[in-house]
Amino acid sequence: MTDIKADIDVLRGIDPNAPLLEVNDLHVEFRTRDGIARAVNGANFNLAPGETLAILGESGCGKSVTAQAIMGILDSPPGYITQGEVKYRGVDLLKLPEKQRRSVRANHIAMIFQDALSALNPVFTVGFQLSELFRVHRGMSRADAKKRSIELLDQVKIPAARTRVSDYPHQFSGGMRQRVMIAMALALDPDVLIADEPTTALDVTVQAQIMGLLAELQQQRNMGLILITHDMGVVADVADRISVMYAGKVVEEAGVYDIYSRPAHPYAKALLESIPRLDMKGQQLNVIRGLPPALTAVPKGCAFNPRCAFAQDVCRQDPPPPQYIVAPGRTARCHFWRDVVGDE
Amino acid sequence: MSDRTEVVLETKKLVKHFPITQGIVFKSKVGAVQAVDGVDIQLRRGETLGVVGESGCGKSTLAKLLVGLEKPTSGAINVRGEDMTKLKGTALRRARRNIQMVLQDPYTSLNPRMTVGDIIGEPFEIHPEVVPRKGRDKAVQDLLDTVGLNPDHVNRYPHQFSGGQRQRIGIARALALKPEIIVCDEPVSALDVSIQAQVINLLEALQDEFGLSYIFIAHDLSVVRHIADRVAVMYLGRVVETGNDQEIYENPTHPYTQALLSAVPVPDPTLRGHRDQIVLEGDVPSPANPPSGCRFRTRCWKAQSICAEQDPVLSIRERSPHASACHFAEPRDVVHAL
Numbered sequence: 001m002t003d004i005k006a007d008i009d010v011l012r013g014i015d016p017n018a019p020l021l022e023v024n025d026l027h028v029e030f031r032t033r034d035g036i037a038r039a040v041n042g043a044n045f046n047l048a049p050g051e052t053l054a055i056l057g058e059s060g061c062g063k064s065v066t067a068q069a070i071m072g073i074l075d076s077p078p079g080y081i082t083q084g085e086v087k088y089r090g091v092d093l094l095k096l097p098e099k100q101r102r103s104v105r106a107n108h109i110a111m112i113f114q115d116a117l118s119a120l121n122p123v124f125t126v127g128f129q130l131s132e133l134f135r136v137h138r139g140m141s142r143a144d145a146k147k148r149s150i151e152l153l154d155q156v157k158i159p160a161a162r163t164r165v166s167d168y169p170h171q172f173s174g175g176m177r178q179r180v181m182i183a184m185a186l187a188l189d190p191d192v193l194i195a196d197e198p199t200t201a202l203d204v205t206v207q208a209q210i211m212g213l214l215a216e217l218q219q220q221r222n223m224g225l226i227l228i229t230h231d232m233g234v235v236a237d238v239a240d241r242i243s244v245m246y247a248g249k250v251v252e253e254a255g256v257y258d259i260y261s262r263p264a265h266p267y268a269k270a271l272l273e274s275i276p277r278l279d280m281k282g283q284q285l286n287v288i289r290g291l292p293p294a295l296t297a298v299p300k301g302c303a304f305n306p307r308c309a310f311a312q313d314v315c316r317q318d319p320p321p322p323q324y325i326v327a328p329g330r331t332a333r334c335h336f337w338r339d340v341v342g343d344e
Numbered sequence: 345m346s347d348r349t350e351v352v353l354e355t356k357k358l359v360k361h362f363p364i365t366q367g368i369v370f371k372s373k374v375g376a377v378q379a380v381d382g383v384d385i386q387l388r389r390g391e392t393l394g395v396v397g398e399s400g401c402g403k404s405t406l407a408k409l410l411v412g413l414e415k416p417t418s419g420a421i422n423v424r425g426e427d428m429t430k431l432k433g434t435a436l437r438r439a440r441r442n443i444q445m446v447l448q449d450p451y452t453s454l455n456p457r458m459t460v461g462d463i464i465g466e467p468f469e470i471h472p473e474v475v476p477r478k479g480r481d482k483a484v485q486d487l488l489d490t491v492g493l494n495p496d497h498v499n500r501y502p503h504q505f506s507g508g509q510r511q512r513i514g515i516a517r518a519l520a521l522k523p524e525i526i527v528c529d530e531p532v533s534a535l536d537v538s539i540q541a542q543v544i545n546l547l548e549a550l551q552d553e554f555g556l557s558y559i560f561i562a563h564d565l566s567v568v569r570h571i572a573d574r575v576a577v578m579y580l581g582r583v584v585e586t587g588n589d590q591e592i593y594e595n596p597t598h599p600y601t602q603a604l605l606s607a608v609p610v611p612d613p614t615l616r617g618h619r620d621q622i623v624l625e626g627d628v629p630s631p632a633n634p635p636s637g638c639r640f641r642t643r644c645w646k647a648q649s650i651c652a653e654q655d656p657v658l659s660i661r662e663r664s665p666h667a668s669a670c671h672f673a674e675p676r677d678v679v680h681a682l
């Protein structure tokens with residue numbers, strides 16, 4: 001199978017030695033009646049094989065839209081990618097003709113969602129849905145496809161996979177459905193997996209099972225994993241690197257240990273400080289004053305300036321802070337990142 | 345919170361079973377969902393009792409029973425010595441006034457066609473004796489001010505407010521009748537962390553100002569740890585362990601509590617791989633057909649035959665200085681394991 005995949009890849013210009021995934025200066029806007037909502041406003045990051053990159057940020061900051069743009073499943077209209085690159089092994093997916101783009105994505109990049117029930121088709125058995133993938137994309141026979149489906153359900157630890165393969169999605173519990181969706185995502189051996197809040201709707205004990213499973217599969221397959229979440233506990237547990245997003249921009253990108261011990265952007269710092277901690281018992285929690293901006297009216301200069309404890313006049317003026325290099329592999333979009341890193 | 349403080353609310357063997365019926369015209373009962381099945385809790389004046397447990401364990405049903413939105417199948421709810429389940433008419437209405445509720449979803453729990461002023465003032469229509477008609481506008485504006493909203497915004501509609509602000513509206517409404525007890529069912533679960541902190545601070549400030557007692561239901565164990573004085577852990581309709589926050593978080597003695605705590609990801613990457621993680625096998629059994637004896641036994645690594653035969657009562661045990669419903673209760677420090 002891998003041979004077919006490799007042959008197709010050569011045709012598409014895919015270079016196995018180029019970086020796995022690079023997102024450069026991505027811009028996505030929604031043209032709505034209320035005006036243009038700049039949902040993603042220059043997002044940058046890259047991902048290496050076997051690495052887990054967490055995208056962290058509050059509701060509405062553009063995490064899911066970024067993922068949708070990478071996957072090519074953006075709701076368009078009203079959504080448009082207006083600028084930027086999404087490079088898989090050196091090939092800019094945004095510049096490929098539609099058909100080739102689809103084939104690269106189907107073979108290499110997969111995604112799982114928060115809500116497994118809506119991602120699975122309720123009228124077909126999970127076995128049928130899995131088999132279809134193998135039949136359509138790998139040209140397998142019905143019998144082979146079914147065999148492969150059972151193997152895969154087994155790999156995601158569905159008990160009694162041989163009989164459960166004939167069940168419908170609603171016959172599985174929430175955690176089991178999430179496993180089925182992971183199986184579907186992994187069917188075609190992707191090397192990039194994007195997981196958009198895969199455990200947000202689940203209980204913590206089930207979350208622990210699913211995150212453990214994802215980590216195991218990622219290691220076996222040396223996949224790059226982009227984990228979208230707003231849970232700072234999950235991030236601390238599994239991520240190698242973090243991109244913190246605010247109002248459509250990556251405001252800080254850093255290794256997980258650096259960011260939790262010494263954040264360089266005031267927003268990242270404030271977010272970490274607002275988690276209830278043991279030593280805060282009986283005290284007021286730290287809050288970030290105010291609200292995130294409406295994306296139709298993002299403040300001039302640094303988008304975070306009205307809520308920021310470090311803001312000076314320069315923060316309220318355009319151009320917005322560039323991606324300052326804090327250390328190799330570490331960036332922050334804050335004019336005063338030095339003060340923030342040094343702040344206790 | 346000392347044990348001598350007055351108990352303002354207490355449940356005794358509280359039960360709520362939802363019948364499962366078959367047939368359309370002639371319904372016959374074929375079973376029951378045992379949503380709440382013999383719950384004893386105590387709430388003291390000025391205290392916050394946290395209620396935690398996984399989806400479907402009966403937290404919201406318990407909340408609804410306490411505020412009278414559901415009728416118990418059996419058991420008692422004593423509020424200052426009076427059994428609410430036995431009260432009728434005026435006496436019941438007066439007792440109800442004393443327990444109010446704040447709901448999880450700030451997006452759907454407010455009527456979109458009512459102004460904020462009408463929403464917050466609505467309880468006065470139901471209980472007109474609390475504030476005389478001509479004082480109501482002022483009372484509503486005061487309430488807005490109390491929860492940190494602009495009193496000039498009384499004529500706005502819910503959609504003109506953010507999630508955190510809508511939750512403040514819900515809190516103002518719960519405060520309107522000057523209750524002693526507020527039941528908060530996942531009040532911050534739908535909010536982002538930064539906004540969550542604002543609402544938690546508000547709830548704590550109001551508690552100090554008005555001497556309120558809270559039942560605080562949440563699935564975020566770190567939020568509960570921050571706000572609660574005592575915690576009740578629920579599993580499949582029952583309370584399996586109760587104690588003060590230290591007892592529950594530092595010395596949990598019920599295996600379910602231990603598993604639950606160990607599953608919570610800690611926002612500190614340096615603890616990665618050093619934590620004592622108990623990964624539970626399988627799913628929660630159906631509350632329509634719970635296991636015999638200890639309800640946790642099908643997922644418990646300590647289960648013995650006695651667990652299937654005898655229902656462990658919630659009580660202080662040889663190795664558990666606080667109440668725990670496990671035959672083999674013993675402490676295990678899962679949070680600090682390093």
Ligand SMILES: Nc1ncnc2c1ncn2[C@@H]1O[C@H](COP(=O)(O)OP(=O)(O)OP(=O)(O)O)[C@@H](O)[C@H]1O
Binds near residue numbers: 058062066
């Ligand atoms: N189909 C759409 N039409 C118009 N606006 C949209 C659409 N999809 C997303 N948006 C807007 O784009 C912005 C970013 O949304 P996105 O879903 O990426 O947020 P998110 O960071 O994933 O938030 P959450 O944590 O709530 O999932 C939001 O303001 C949202 O309203």
Ligand SMILES: Nc1ncnc2c1ncn2[C@@H]1O[C@H](COP(=O)(O)OP(=O)(O)OP(=O)(O)O)[C@@H](O)[C@H]1O
Binds near residue numbers: 379406631
């Ligand atoms: N009106 C009802 N009729 C039948 N069953 C019900 C009803 N309300 C709740 N249940 C069932 O009772 C059990 C307890 O539900 P409840 O909503 O109290 O759980 P919960 O602990 O609040 O869960 P969550 O964390 O998901 O909010 C569940 O199995 C639920 O399906």
Ligand code: SF4
Binds near residue numbers: 303335
């Ligand atoms: S650039 Fe200015 S406003 Fe923005 S985060 Fe840094 S200090 Fe705050």
Ligand SMILES: [Mg+2]
Binds near residue numbers: 063064065196
């Ligand atoms: Mg999203």
Ligand SMILES: [Mg+2]
Binds near residue numbers: 403404405
């Ligand atoms: Mg509930």
